[in-house]
Amino acid sequence: MIYDLSKTNSIFGTFLAELRDVTIQKDSMRFRRNLERMAEIMAYEISKKMEYVATKVITPLGETEVNYLKSQPVLATILRAGLPMHQGLLNYFDKGESAFVSAYRKHSTAEIFDIQIEYIASPIIDDKVLIISDPMLATGSSMVRVYKELLKRGKPSKVYVISAIAAPEAITYIRKNLPATVEIYVGAIDIELTAQAYIVPGLGDAGDLAYGEKS
DSSP: EEEEGGGOSHHHHHHHHHHHHGGGGOOOOHHHHHHHHEEEHHHHHTTTTOOEEEEEEEEEEEEEEEEEEOOOOOOEETTTTHOOOOOOOHHHHHTOEEEEEEEEESSSOOOOOOEEEEEEEEOOOTSEEEEEOOSSSSSSHHHHHHHHHHHGGOOEEEEEEEEEEEEEEEHHHHHSSSTTTEEEEEEEEEEEEOOOOOOEESSSHHHHHHOOOOO
């Protein structure tokens, strides 16, 4: 199942517009915050599908019964661009465990590359809800590779993928290579992927815009 949040009018669209705007992008703190806020909204939407238990809460004037989140998810992100979205998820799932994966494109030519993973730190994910965040889903190769790497830490009960912007090719690739039960939440699905695997109109390099250009 794919959820494209741009299809519904909400404040989410404002955050997405600012994320793309070349003038507003110059403010790296606001860029990070917009990614964070978009992830918060996605966290809220995902939370509607999670399991809850009835719990009694004592107030200063009595007690009441509320539905309480049964268990916290594992929040995984792809370094470094995924960190602002990870923080947004963590703001809502504040007792969740975290997993971090370093993945990058290793080019043999301008248009051909493999996904390299150099670092992973993850808890055991057996029978846990897993949410993987990455701002840009261009080809989908990084997401699939990271998912398979995380499976070495156990089999999750449910997997959600969240991203600010995706290309149609990435959605197709993920649907083909990840289980059909994986649900994808995106801010928008753009129309084009260049020969160098950059999303158009996209927003540029999310990592550079959030944290500064790489040398």
